[in-house]
Amino acid sequence: METVAGSPAVIVAIDGPSGTGKSSTSKAVAAQLGLRYLDTGAQYRAITWWMVHHGVDITDPAAIAAVAGQPEIVSGTDPAAPTISVDGTDVAGPIRTQEVTAKVSAVSAVPEVRTRITELQRTIARAAEGGIVVEGRDIGTTVLPDADLKIFLTASPEARAARRSGELNGADVKATQEALVKRDAADSSRKTSPLAKAGDAVEVDTTDLTLQQVIECVVTLVEERREGKTLVEGKRAAR
Ligand SMILES: Nc1ncnc2c1ncn2[C@@H]1O[C@H](COP(=O)(O)OP(=O)(O)OP(=O)(O)O)[C@@H](O)[C@H]1O
Numbered sequence: 001m002e003t004v005a006g007s008p009a010v011i012v013a014i015d016g017p018s019g020t021g022k023s024s025t026s027k028a029v030a031a032q033l034g035l036r037y038l039d040t041g042a043q044y045r046a047i048t049w050w051m052v053h054h055g056v057d058i059t060d061p062a063a064i065a066a067v068a069g070q071p072e073i074v075s076g077t078d079p080a081a082p083t084i085s086v087d088g089t090d091v092a093g094p095i096r097t098q099e100v101t102a103k104v105s106a107v108s109a110v111p112e113v114r115t116r117i118t119e120l121q122r123t124i125a126r127a128a129e130g131g132i133v134v135e136g137r138d139i140g141t142t143v144l145p146d147a148d149l150k151i152f153l154t155a156s157p158e159a160r161a162a163r164r165s166g167e168l169n170g171a172d173v174k175a176t177q178e179a180l181v182k183r184d185a186a187d188s189s190r191k192t193s194p195l196a197k198a199g200d201a202v203e204v205d206t207t208d209l210t211l212q213q214v215i216e217c218v219v220t221l222v223e224e225r226r227e228g229k230t231l232v233e234g235k236r237a238a239r
């Protein structure tokens with residue numbers, strides 16, 4: 001399968017803790033290389049929003065599991081304008097509230113939620129004929145273990161908190177850092193498909209890099225992988 005520009009389709013998995021730059025990097029890389037883009041965190045936020053909206057007790061995993069199949073989540077994968085809706089309602093704004101952020105780790109730890117959302121992610125990735133950048137916490141390990149390229153972004157908690165505080169108009173950096181570290185701990189310690197680096201992922205520490213430098217680094221890695229695929233496919237065609 002080939003992209004419009006004639007390059008082989010690539011599946012790129014980008015994982016890492018919160019605030020390491022996954023969304024900004026993935027969107028920019030996808031836009032630059034003509035790939036689709038999927039924000040899997042937005043999907044977990046969307047199902048969390050639905051649970052809150054329907055009065056489901058977030059502290060009760062059985063209650064969450066019982067209704068996990070009900071919401072219809074739709075993700076738009078244009079990197080220039082990604083969208084997310086639940087049951088036809090645009091939830092791009094509501095999923096970014098403090099309430100959803102505080103509850104998303106508990107909801108996303110429920111195995112029935114993960115099974116549902118993982119199936120959706122695989123369907124979207126399969127449909128992206130020209131290739132896709134998928135970002136999250138378990139993409140390289142669980143969702144797309146055969147991805148052509150796996151990247152694991154890291155950054156110090158201080159750098160991540162400073163970035164997030166800037167976004168939240170000067171919010172208390174210490175409180176932001178505590179909230180980030182708490183969410184990472186919950187996401188890394190859950191039993192089902194925790195936040196983890198795949199054994200074959202390339203780790204990029206973004207602490208002292210600008211966003212532009214990270215984007216350039218990932219674009220280069222994707223292009224190298226594509227060149228490798230072109231060579232392999234060329235050899236196959238010559239046989
Ligand atoms: N290398 C960088 N240097 C400075 N700021 C950055 C860098 N990478 C990302 N940022 C900024 O940090 C903030 C968080 O980035 P982003 O949302 O891409 O992180 P994320 O890993 O997707 O976080 P989350 O998992 O919580 O969604 C954004 O404001 C972004 O512009």
Ligand SMILES: Nc1ccn([C@H]2C[C@H](O)[C@@H](COP(=O)(O)O)O2)c(=O)n1
Nearest residue numbers: 040041042044104108136137138187
């Ligand atoms: N593949 C994924 C993506 C996200 N989550 C959960 C854990 C995160 O805390 C939450 C929100 O993600 P964010 O918007 O901050 O990227 O969603 C997950 O479990 N698996």
